[in-house]
Amino acid sequence: MVISGIVIVGGGICGLATALALHRKGYESLVVERADSLRTSGADTISVYTNGWRALDQLGVGKDLRETALFLCGVRDISLDRGSRRETSLNGEEFRVLNKGDIIRTLANNLPPNTIRFGIDIVDVELDPITSDPVLQLRDGNVIKAKVVIGCDGVESVVAKWLRLKATKLLPYCGVRGFTNYPNGHDLGNEILRLSGDQATLSRTPIDDKLVYWLLTRKWTPQDSRDSKDTRLIRDSTLKYIKDFPEEVIEMINNSELGSLTLHRMRFHTPWDLLIGNFRKGKVTVAGDAMHVMIPLLGQSASLGLEDSIVLARCLDQEIYKLAGPEESRRKQVMQENKNVEAAFDRYVKERRMRLLKISTQSYLTGLLQMTSSSMVKIGLLLLLLILFGKSISHAKYDCGRL
Ligand SMILES: Cc1cc2nc3c(=O)[nH]c(=O)nc-3n(C[C@H](O)[C@H](O)[C@H](O)COP(=O)(O)OP(=O)(O)OC[C@H]3O[C@@H](n4cnc5c(N)ncnc54)[C@H](O)[C@@H]3O)c2cc1C
CATH class of the missing domain: 3.50.50.60 (FAD/NAD(P)-binding domain)
Known part of the structure; x- marks a missing residue:
């Protein structure tokens, strides 16, 4: 005792x-x-806004x-289905994504x-x-x-x-997360890119000069219970959901660090x-x-x-x-x-x-x-x-x- x-x-x-x-x-x-x-x-990251920094x-x-x-200054939203684009400034709020x-x-x-x-x-x-x-x-x-x-x-x-x-409560959605390292540095600036396709939404967030965090949200399927235990299966199933996404994004998922991949059903x-x-x-x-x-x-x-x-x-x-x-x-x-x-x-x-x-x-x-x-x-x-x-x-x- x-x-x-x-x-x-x-x-x-x-x-x-x-x-x-x-x-x-x-x-x-x-x-x-x-x-x-x-x-x-x-690959757990935490996004921290002004309130969290306080x-x-x-x-x-x-x-x-x-x-x-990195200090992030805005979000670029691109809808791949409709071809629409929107840029949102963070209005001076302090926003950075940290490695958990x-x-x-x-x-x-x-x-x-x-x-x-x-x-x-x-x-x-x-x-x-x-x-x-x-x-x-x-x-x-x-x-x-x-x-x-x-x-x-x-x-x-x-x-x-x-x-x-x-x-x-369980949501019928899941989040797949991972890190991709760019050994020679990336040139993605300091903004978040959010791409919406018909089956999934992917956000890409630079953490520092070399490391990029990505999160894919999509519908959860019963097969995900099995896939979530094997990082190779997580990567392969993710690639299936982003077939129509730009080449650089597919490459980012292909080059992601296998050990960092996680798949979780969302709850609230x-x-x-x-x-x-x-x-x-x-x-x-x-x-x-x-x-x-x-x-x-x-x-x-x-x-x-x-x-x-x-x-x-x-x-x-x-x-x-x-x-x-x-x-x-x-x-x-x-x-x-x-x-x-x-x-x-x-x-x-x-x-x-x-x-x-x-x-x-x-x-x-x-x-x-x-x-x-x-x-x-x-x-x-x-x-x-x-x-x-x-x-x-x-x-x-x-x-x-x-x-
Ligand atoms: C897909 C996804 C994306 C997310 N994205 C973000 C994001 O962008 N920004 C953000 O802020 N948050 C995000 N989150 C949520 C964030 O990760 C959590 O809110 C945060 O980690 C919770 O911290 P915590 O300390 O309360 O709990 P946890 O991090 O879960 O820590 C609980 C700890 O308690 C220990 N523990 C549990 N049970 C016991 C026990 N019985 N005895 C002893 N120890 C125990 C565990 O081992 C663990 O270490 C996301 C979550 C998911 C699933």
Whole structure:
């Protein structure tokens, strides 16, 4: 049995960011991760807009991460069926795409030694019948007695299940992702290219001078369950969907790094699930994908997790401060005694709910817009999006505030 104070389940972006936000406020935590090491390989990238950079700056890692990622200035949309073209400026918003491994490594490097413990697979949560403190059950039969638990354990969160949050819904679409390296450099500029064909949409995003990230979205088929386990099959099936795409794009897929290819069916939480979800029970709460999974069309999912980490640490500190005042040792003591943690989590959930509701509604309506073939419905959805959200980039202006 291990006894610990704040335990964060999951060492992905949100779990590490939460540990770092708490550390910056002077609170220790333990991150327990089921994998044997940090997940820094694969073609996972994270698009970060102004709101996400604000959160990274509050965590103190924005400067380092900016050094490796290109500043992107716009999106060029080309419809291969209709021959139409559209160029959208990002209106001065800061937008860069980061290698997910780089964020994870940077967050982890800024944590105190021994904050992360690997190879710990949580299978359930219980409350101690006497103290009501959370007890984490491990797959190997051991338990961790915690004072506070923050579930950052992703889409299939054990903590969210224990909180009885609604499971994610599956979309009939999937995303295929990969990296292509251009050893002599590419000349693709600093814009995103989005090509829509009749069966698939492909976006191509330069990450740095040599590395390019691409994402193909298309209908999911039952065969994809098998293909997703073999990167050669992923590449070959992708080539079938882009037969009519320009030669340079086909070459990019052909030259992609096999080890980087992934194929995932898309999932999401509906806005009404986020509106009514009970995100706290006792001294247990959730953040990141464990709390909210968005249709990945606005490129905001990971940034929302970064925002969660800032708001959560701030709310905790503010509630502890009410009892302890400014003295650090007194605040640590109040935290040890678990006072005001529930009030802090309620405050955090209240602050996050409206932001999540707004952005999940925007991504939900944007998803419907992409999936419908009826022109009338398209016009209706476009009007609704315009009335509710104004400019499509408005989600990037959000400021989660200071840590
Ligand atoms: C096709 C696709 C495209 C996407 N594109 C973008 C994009 O452009 N921009 C963007 O911002 N986001 C994008 N996302 C989403 C983004 O990757 C996620 O929102 C983000 O990684 C979530 O971070 P997290 O830390 O909450 O969860 P995760 O990254 O899932 O981390 C959870 C961690 O918890 C660990 N864990 C899980 N269960 C347990 C357990 N029981 N015990 C111990 N450890 C556990 C896991 O091993 C993992 O390390 C995309 C997603 C998909 C599928």
